[in-house]
Each structure stands twice: as structure tokens, then as C-alpha cells.
Amino acid sequence: MATIAVLSQKGGTGKTTTVRTLTDVFRRVGLSVLAVDLDPQGNLSDYLDVDPEATPTIGDVLADRATLSEAIHADVVPASLNLAEAELALGGKIGRELTLKRALRSVRDRYDLVLIDCPPSLGLLTVNALVAADWALLSAEAQYFAMQGVEQATGVIELAREALNPDLALLGVILNIADMRTRHSREAFASLRTHFGEKLLDTTVRASIAYAESAERAQSIIDYRPDLGVDYLNIADELLRRLTLPGARARLADLAAEIAS
Numbered sequence: 001m002a003t004i005a006v007l008s009q010k011g012g013t014g015k016t017t018t019v020r021t022l023t024d025v026f027r028r029v030g031l032s033v034l035a036v037d038l039d040p041q042g043n044l045s046d047y048l049d050v051d052p053e054a055t056p057t058i059g060d061v062l063a064d065r066a067t068l069s070e071a072i073h074a075d076v077v078p079a080s081l082n083l084a085e086a087e088l089a090l091g092g093k094i095g096r097e098l099t100l101k102r103a104l105r106s107v108r109d110r111y112d113l114v115l116i117d118c119p120p121s122l123g124l125l126t127v128n129a130l131v132a133a134d135w136a137l138l139s140a141e142a143q144y145f146a147m148q149g150v151e152q153a154t155g156v157i158e159l160a161r162e163a164l165n166p167d168l169a170l171l172g173v174i175l176n177i178a179d180m181r182t183r184h185s186r187e188a189f190a191s192l193r194t195h196f197g198e199k200l201l202d203t204t205v206r207a208s209i210a211y212a213e214s215a216e217r218a219q220s221i222i223d224y225r226p227d228l229g230v231d232y233l234n235i236a237d238e239l240l241r242r243l244t245l246p247g248a249r250a251r252l253a254d255l256a257a258e259i260a261s
Contacts, residue, residue, distance in 0.1 A: 002243060003104065003114040004171060005133035008140065009149035011120035014176030015139040017211050017221075019117040020047040021229070024220045025236040029251040031112040034072065037079035038100075038129055039119040040087075045078035047215055052080075059083035061103050062090060062128070068103040075111075087125050096124065097164055101132035122156045130160035135171035137239075140192060142178035142185040142204070150192065170199055171242055174235060178204040203234040226259045233259070 008015045016039065023035045037044040038058060046052070054073045056066035059082040071077050090096040104114065116129045130136060136157050140150045150173060161168045173196050178185040185204070192200045206228060214224035222229035233256050240249045 001108045001111050001114060002135065003116065003133045004135045004137050005116045005118055005126075005129035006137045006139060007118035007122075007126055007129070007153055008120055008138065009122060009152045012177075013120075013139045013141040013149075014174075014205060014211070015120065016043045016047065016117050017215075018137075018139055018174060018176065018205070018232075018235075019044055019115050020215075021221055021232045022236055022239070023048070023115055024222060025232055025252070025255075026113055026115075026248070028222075028255055029236075029248045031245075031248055032075070032110065034075055034077065034107065034111045034114045036077045036114060036116045036129075038083070038116050038125050039079055040081055040083040041119075042079040042081070042083075044117040045076065045080075047218075048074075048076045049218055050074070050076050050078040054078055057082065059086040062086040062099050068106055072107070083125070087123065090124055090128070097127050097131050097160075100128040104132050122152065126156065127160055127164075130157060130168060131164045133165070133168060135169055135243075137171045138173045139176050140173060140188075142175055142188040142207075150195075171239065173200045175200070175204045177207040180204060180206075201235055201238050203231055203238060205231045205235070222259065229259070230256070 006015055006019050023033050026033045035048060036058060050073050056071045057080045058071060058077045059080060060066040061068050061071050063086045090099060118126045118129045138150055138153050173192055175189050175192060180186055208228055210225045210228055211221055214221045237249060237252055
């Protein structure tokens with residue numbers, strides 16, 4: 001099982017859409033994927049159509065009121081507003097940074113991948129995700145302060161690696177909500193490339209209102225707008241290559257051909 005923490009320094013970078021869509025793509029190519037919503041806003045839970053009254057949630061797991069297995073609903077561990085309370089409670093707990101890592105051990109044999117949607121901040125919940133993860137995937141928006149936000153996030157990754165999780169590695173950086181026809185987006189991409197080199201994914205995710213529309217309709221962007229969904233198919237291909245999952249890449253190529261036909 002490989003665990004990927006998807007994070008950003010702030011909201012509005014397309015992070016949750018990334019987790020939602022990659023979960024969908026990876027499942028379509030035959031991988032068993034557990035999606036963990038670690039954001040108190042619970043947007044990923046909504047996007048993946050989890051009953052808003054579903055219990056227990058990830059907040060209950062972190063507060064030791066439930067096991068992770070009990071909190072899985074159709075391969076999603078949902079979040080609710082009680083997650084904010086759980087984060088406060090974690091602050092006074094010995095070994096608080098290891099809570100999620102310990103919880104995930106019970107499902108290691110059940111999934112190929114775990115995708116964790118981190119909150120749009122770099123606090124204790126995000127640290128828990130990074131300590132539990134094998135990989136960190138950064139989402140950056142194509143705007144002026146993109147580099148600053150990504151540098152702050154990489155700083156937290158380094159702290160987690162040095163203090164608690166020496167095996168944590170940066171899987172990649174995704175430039176989201178981009179319009180590469182504009183100089184602004186091209187400059188943001190060039191800045192990230194200079195700093196991160198090959199860690200920056202070649203594929204950028206185009207900005208479009210269609211992502212919000214597909215979420216409202218509870219449809220994957222792959223089905224709602226395949227012409228835009230191809231961005232995430234290409235991102236999935238890059239990630240599967242880095243994760244060394246050639247069988248899944250081959251199935252992804254078949255999926256891409258099917259969607260294009």
C-alpha cells in the first residue's frame with residue numbers, strides 16, 4: 001500500500017478536485033483506493049457522495065472513538081465539522097503526530113493506494129497526514145504567489161521528514177487552475193520548474209467552471225467533460241510512472257483510448 005498526502009498551503013488550488021479525480025481514475029484502472037478526507041470542510045466527502053450523516057468519521061478515529069475500519073464508507077473515510085474539534089484534542093495527546101499513521105496500519109492489506117486530502121493549512125492534521133504518508137503531492141495554483149505557497153508546504157514536508165518520517169518523499173507538484181495561453185501561468189510554471197525540476201509534473205490542469213458544474217451534478221469530470229478530464233488522465237499516467245505501477249499504466253492507456261473514441 002502506498003499512501004499519498006495531497007496538500008496545499010491555502011484553499012482554492014484545486015487540491016480536493018485533484019484527490020477526487022485521481023481517486024476515480026485510479027479505481028477505473030483496477031486499483032483499490034481508499035480516500036481519506038482530512039479537511040473539516042468535508043468537500044471530498046460530498047464530492048464522493050458520502051451520506052452527510054455517515055458515522056463514524058475521521059474525526060472519531062483521531063479522537064479514539066472509532067477504528068479506521070469502522071469509519072470507512074464505500075472506500076471513503078469522510079470528514080465532518082467535528083474534525084476541527086478532534087484537531088484541538090490532538091494537541092494535548094502524547095504522540096499526536098502519529099495518530100493517523102497508527103490508524104492506517106489496520107487497512108494496509110486492503111488497498112493499493114491511500115489518498116489523503118489535507119486541509120488548506122499546514123497544521124497538526126496536515127502533519128499527521130505527512131507522518132502517515134509515503135509520498136507528498138503538492139497542488140499549486142497558477143498565480144503570482146504560487147512559489148511562496150509551495151515553498152511553505154515543502155518546508156513542512158522537510159520538518160516531517162527530519163523529525164518523524166524519514167521515508168517521506170515528494171511525489172510531485174501539480175500546477176492547477178492554469179491557462180497556459182497567458183504569460184502569468186507560463187511564468188508560474190517556469191518558476192516552479194526552476195525550483196523543482198522534474199518533480200513538477202509536465203501536465204497542467206486547465207482552469208474551467210466545468211469542475212464546479214461536475215461536482216454539483218455528482219459526476220466525474222472524466223464523464224462530464226472528457227476533453228478536460230484528459231488532463232487528469234495524463235497526470236495519473238505521470239504519477240503511476242513515478243509509483244512504478246506499469247500494469248496500471250497499461251490499463252490507463254486503454255481507458256484513455258476508450259474515452260477518446
